[in-house]
Amino acid sequence: MYQTKKSRVLGLLAGAAAILATSSMAQAETVRVVLGYYSAATQELFEGMAKDFMAKHPGDEVKIEVIQWDNLQQRLTTDIAGGTEPDIAMIGTRWLVDYVKNDIAEPLDGYMTPEFKGGFIESFLSPSTFDGKMYGLPVAASARAMYYNKDLLAKAGVNEPPTNWDGVVDTAKKIKALGTDAYGFALQGKEIETDAYWYYSLWTHGGDLIKDGKSGVASPEAIKALTLYKSMIDEGLTEPDPSGLNRQDIERLFKQGRIGMILTGPWLRGQIKTDAPTLNYALSPIPEGTTKATYGVTDTLMVFKSSKNKELAMKFLTETAFSPKWRIEFSTKEGFLPVMKEEAAAPVFANDPQLKAFTDMLPYARFAPPVANWEQMVDAVIAAVQKVYIGQAQPEAALKEAAATIDGLIQQ
Amino acid sequence: MGRASAPYLLILPSILFAFWIIGYPIYDMANMSVHAVNRFGKTAAFNDFANYQRLFSHQLFIGCLIRTLVWTVFVVGGTVLLSVPIALILNEKFFGRTLARIIIMLPWAVSLTMTGIVWRWSLNGQFGMVNATLSNFGLQDTPVEWLATSTTAFPILIAIGILVSIPFTVTVILGGLSSLQADVFEAAKIDGATAWQRFRYLTLPLIRPFLNIVLVLNFIYVFNSFPLIWVMTQGDPANSTDILVTWLYKLAFRYGELGIASALSIVMFAILLALTMVYAALAMRNERSTA
Numbered sequence: 001m002y003q004t005k006k007s008r009v010l011g012l013l014a015g016a017a018a019i020l021a022t023s024s025m026a027q028a029e030t031v032r033v034v035l036g037y038y039s040a041a042t043q044e045l046f047e048g049m050a051k052d053f054m055a056k057h058p059g060d061e062v063k064i065e066v067i068q069w070d071n072l073q074q075r076l077t078t079d080i081a082g083g084t085e086p087d088i089a090m091i092g093t094r095w096l097v098d099y100v101k102n103d104i105a106e107p108l109d110g111y112m113t114p115e116f117k118g119g120f121i122e123s124f125l126s127p128s129t130f131d132g133k134m135y136g137l138p139v140a141a142s143a144r145a146m147y148y149n150k151d152l153l154a155k156a157g158v159n160e161p162p163t164n165w166d167g168v169v170d171t172a173k174k175i176k177a178l179g180t181d182a183y184g185f186a187l188q189g190k191e192i193e194t195d196a197y198w199y200y201s202l203w204t205h206g207g208d209l210i211k212d213g214k215s216g217v218a219s220p221e222a223i224k225a226l227t228l229y230k231s232m233i234d235e236g237l238t239e240p241d242p243s244g245l246n247r248q249d250i251e252r253l254f255k256q257g258r259i260g261m262i263l264t265g266p267w268l269r270g271q272i273k274t275d276a277p278t279l280n281y282a283l284s285p286i287p288e289g290t291t292k293a294t295y296g297v298t299d300t301l302m303v304f305k306s307s308k309n310k311e312l313a314m315k316f317l318t319e320t321a322f323s324p325k326w327r328i329e330f331s332t333k334e335g336f337l338p339v340m341k342e343e344a345a346a347p348v349f350a351n352d353p354q355l356k357a358f359t360d361m362l363p364y365a366r367f368a369p370p371v372a373n374w375e376q377m378v379d380a381v382i383a384a385v386q387k388v389y390i391g392q393a394q395p396e397a398a399l400k401e402a403a404a405t406i407d408g409l410i411q412q
Numbered sequence: 413m414g415r416a417s418a419p420y421l422l423i424l425p426s427i428l429f430a431f432w433i434i435g436y437p438i439y440d441m442a443n444m445s446v447h448a449v450n451r452f453g454k455t456a457a458f459n460d461f462a463n464y465q466r467l468f469s470h471q472l473f474i475g476c477l478i479r480t481l482v483w484t485v486f487v488v489g490g491t492v493l494l495s496v497p498i499a500l501i502l503n504e505k506f507f508g509r510t511l512a513r514i515i516i517m518l519p520w521a522v523s524l525t526m527t528g529i530v531w532r533w534s535l536n537g538q539f540g541m542v543n544a545t546l547s548n549f550g551l552q553d554t555p556v557e558w559l560a561t562s563t564t565a566f567p568i569l570i571a572i573g574i575l576v577s578i579p580f581t582v583t584v585i586l587g588g589l590s591s592l593q594a595d596v597f598e599a600a601k602i603d604g605a606t607a608w609q610r611f612r613y614l615t616l617p618l619i620r621p622f623l624n625i626v627l628v629l630n631f632i633y634v635f636n637s638f639p640l641i642w643v644m645t646q647g648d649p650a651n652s653t654d655i656l657v658t659w660l661y662k663l664a665f666r667y668g669e670l671g672i673a674s675a676l677s678i679v680m681f682a683i684l685l686a687l688t689m690v691y692a693a694l695a696m697r698n699e700r701s702t703a
Contacts, residue, residue, distance in 0.1 A: 077451070080452045241560035244558070
């Protein structure tokens with residue numbers, strides 16, 4: 001009796017030892033990836049990449065988890081506070097600076113070959129570079145362009161879309177003169193990206209958000225940029241009371257054929273296709289003031305410093321997720337702009353004239369500056385432009401107040 | 413175990429548990445508010461009340477505080493002023509009273525977020541039902557963006573705040589009214605008291621305890637009411653419809669200023685606690701003097 005018990009225990013021990021031995025031999029590792037939800041395709045795309053990668057690296061595992069963007073930052077924050085963060089996360093590039101400052105993001109240069117890094121379109125790399133080190137790979141990119149209603153412009157006697165702000169004002173005046181319920185130029189006045197709608201004007205007038213470590217939102221160029229919008233509101237060239245309309249509201253007006261010109265991103269193409277298939281529209285660059293510019297926005301894949309499997313995590317990114325095959329698949333299915341050169345050269349992108357309007361603007365793309373407290377600065381700018389739009393303050397006074405707030409935040 | 417202490421000992425675990433559930437978050441919040449906190453919730457050293465200092469010197473603090481008080485006083489005041497006559501009417505017997513009661517209660521069944529979304533849509537200047545109705549009746553020729561400036565947005569928010577607070581308030585007052593004895597009123601009528609006199613000297617004093625409850629509870633709810641304003645304006649334009657609780661949300665979850673946000677939470681807790689205690693003391697003194 002005793003003997004059998006003893007042998008059973010020994011057997012169990014031997015078995016356990018065998019399991020331990022095999023597992024340490026194969027070094028099976030798991031990489032956890034947390035992603036933001038773009039569309040129903042997101043999960044499927046990354047599951048596909050994970051499957052590809054696991055076929056090449058038998059024994060290792062890549063786990064994909066997709067989360068709504070609205071909850072993503074809060075979820076990662078709680079994970080970090082609780083020490084249960086994943087290995088890779090997708091984040092808005094503008095959040096990255098906080099991750100770098102708090103020593104949460106891993107610098108990636110050591111894990112990449114120069115050829116791999118050289119494969120990216122350069123302008124997309126700068127937003128995730130701090131002190132010369134890269135902390136993230138741009139994964140989804142968009143730029144902005146001007147959509148114009150061809151029928152409406154033709155009715156007003158304008159056959160070529162305006163290329164500069166004087167032309168926009170002139171065209172809007174002609175649309176106003178038609179006396180219909182259509183407005184010349186759409187102006188967004190509330191909620192997310194209200195600031196961005198003004199940056200188009202700021203940047204094309206030669207202004208900067210941050211210059212020499214100080215806020216540039218009260219520069220002469222900035223005042224000029226805001227005065228232009230305000231004068232358009234006062235002359236009735238935009239929809240009345242812009243501070244009551246958010247981005248969806250003005251896009252809806254455009255889809256109804258009641259807006260001559262609107263500045264927005266590639267997603268509106270898809271919406272028009274389903275919501276207003278008969279709308280006769282085209283795309284052109286953001287109107288120029290003294291210079292060309294557009295707003296570039298990227299999201300980033302970053303690797304956590306705390307991860308135990310950084311090597312493998314980076315292999316998943318460099319070998320699979322950022323392979324031309326998956327890049328093209330991702331960008332076409334999600335409707336983003338290419339971030340890698342090989343991807344941009346693919347026929348799907350190179351031969352789409354509408355997408356070309358966006359990609360042509362990429363060399364002039366400006367990004368949200370990589371500074372801490374960015375969201376607070378955004379709200380200070382939004383408050384300033386809103387005060388001007390509703391006539392509560394003059395452009396100079398409102399912008400000076402915002403600049404003072406931003407300078408205070410920079411020094412923090 | 414003594415006879416007298418037995419009941420206390422038996423409920424002691426529940427009391428301790430309740431204290432722990434309610435007390436721990438408050439303790440944690442208070443602790444966070446006096447330490448440096450990064451945006452990932454990691455607390456560092458004690459920082460000499462710097463969070464409070466930054467909160468009180470913030471340019472938006474006083475404005476939000478004043479708006480919160482205006483919002484609370486107007487919504488609670490308006491609710492009670494409207495609810496008393498509504499409850500009086502619903503307390504009378506008339507044809508269709510049950511239906512009328514149901515209609516008054518109905519907004520209660522709809523979540524505040526839903527109400528906010530519906531009103532936001534209705535008040536939209538370009539696509540909203542309010543403007544469509546007004547222009548159909550020839551009352552306006554250009555669309556009005558109701559939520560575009562605080563001069564229209566804030567009174568509208570207060571009005572909707574009143575609307576959604578009425579069901580609860582009417583229910584409580586109705587309960588009070590139905591507990592009144594009919595013979596007292598009959599006697600007063602025979603003695604020649606007018607309707608107003610009966611209301612002023614009989615109904616009102618008799619339902620005072622119910623009014624007190626309604627005032628205190630509504631005060632707490634409305635002071636902390638987040639969904640309506642957040643859904644309809646997010647405090648826009650230019651923070652002119654922000655109250656403390658919407659600003660608190662922005663500080664904590666948009667700006668990652670967890671230190672200031674926890675300080676603000678503690679300040680709001682203190683304000684509510686103080687006002688409720690003052691009111692309760694006043695109400696009790698009144699009750700004693702009338703008794």
